[in-house]
Amino acid sequence: MRCEDAPTLAPHRRPVRQPVLLRGEDSALVRPYLLTPAELQQRRSQHQRRQVLWLAPRGIDVGPYVMHAVGATA
Numbered sequence: 621m622r623c624e625d626a627p628t629l630a631p632h633r634r635p636v637r638q639p640v641l642l643r644g645e646d647s648a649l650v651r652p653y654l655l656t657p658a659e660l661q662q663r664r665s666q667h668q669r670r671q672v673l674w675l676a677p678r679g680i681d682v683g684p685y686v687m688h689a690v691g692a693t694a
Contacts, residue, residue, distance in 0.1 A: 655663065672682055 675682055
């Protein structure tokens with residue numbers, strides 16, 4: 621059998637799909653470092669609470685100055 625007589629296999633042709641452009645409004649992805657003011661305040665409060673708990677066993681008293689909505693004296 622010669623090369624000219626051998627059957628040729630043509631690759632299956634698929635139509636070229638046009639790339640779909642994505643809009644930011646259609647995506648559910650959110651940048652995690654962007655916080656609302658309420659979330660930012662919550663994180664700051666949590667950070668302050670953790671800082672107080674970290675400093676307390678080391679003998680450093682930094683607060684709180686208001687305990688259970690009653691002013692505390694230092």
